[in-house]
Amino acid sequence: MTRPVPxxxxxxxxxxxxxxxxxxARELLAGEGVAGLxxxxxxxxxxxxxxxxxxxxxxVPALLEALTADVHRAFRDAxxxxxxxxxxxxWQGLGRLIEQRMLDIYNGDAAARQLILAQHGxxxxxxxxxxxxxxxxxxxxRLFDRHFHLPVMPNDVDVFALAMExxxxxxxxxxxxxxxxxxxxxxxxxxxxxxxxxxxxxxFLARRIA
Numbered sequence: 001m002t003r004p005v006p007x008x009x010x011x012x013x014x015x016x017x018x019x020x021x022x023x024x025a026r027e028l029l030a031g032e033g034v035a036g037l038x039x040x041x042x043x044x045x046x047x048x049x050x051x052x053x054x055x056x057x058x059x060v061p062a063l064l065e066a067l068t069a070d071v072h073r074a075f076r077d078a079x080x081x082x083x084x085x086x087x088x089x090x091w092q093g094l095g096r097l098i099e100q101r102m103l104d105i106y107n108g109d110a111a112a113r114q115l116i117l118a119q120h121g122x123x124x125x126x127x128x129x130x131x132x133x134x135x136x137x138x139x140x141x142r143l144f145d146r147h148f149h150l151p152v153m154p155n156d157v158d159v160f161a162l163a164m165e166x167x168x169x170x171x172x173x174x175x176x177x178x179x180x181x182x183x184x185x186x187x188x189x190x191x192x193x194x195x196x197x198x199x200x201x202x203x204f205l206a207r208r209i210a
Contacts, residue, residue: 138161
């Protein structure tokens with residue numbers, strides 16, 4: 001019987017080239033936005049032939065989707081990172097702690113701001129972002145449930161994912177108006193998150209015993 005051939009990880013040289021391509025794309029995004037990104041500009045910045053870029057990424061949207069996945073990996077790490085339970089006493093406090101971690105990622109990563117918050121109009125990237133948001137929403141749901149006794153949540157609406165998307169819209173508005181997430185708009189984003197979650201969570205939730 002023929003055995004299936006297991007998928008192989010890219011060779012070290014390929015991994016290094018992919019990393020160089022993504023790093024070059026990040027630099028271009030940070031400095032010039034999506035409009036300044038092309039396969040040839042990435043190749044020039046990475047100092048590799050354009051054919052090498054096309055070998056790993058078939059198009060600019062494919063490259064941007066890979067970068068979007070990389071950004072969301074940082075968001076997942078933020079949700080999975082240890083949390084000091086004494087740092088908050090309410091679900092609102094936990095929500096603000098998590099939202100601040102997300103803001104720290106945005107503030108420290110210009111490429112993330114360009115990909116997630118800028119008005120680039122690339123439907124493939126927007127769709128990839130929304131798909132990743134569903135995963136982040138599930139992680140946040142588990143995180144809240146680990147610390148609080150949650151009520152039954154609707155199964156036809158991804159409440160936590162939608163709450164994060166709504167706060168992101170506020171941050172995107174700040175980027176559009178001020179080219180940064182201002183402290184005032186950061187606060188508004190947190191308020192939007194709390195207001196929407198407050199439609200499904202009571203003002204007080206009992207803590208789980210560690």
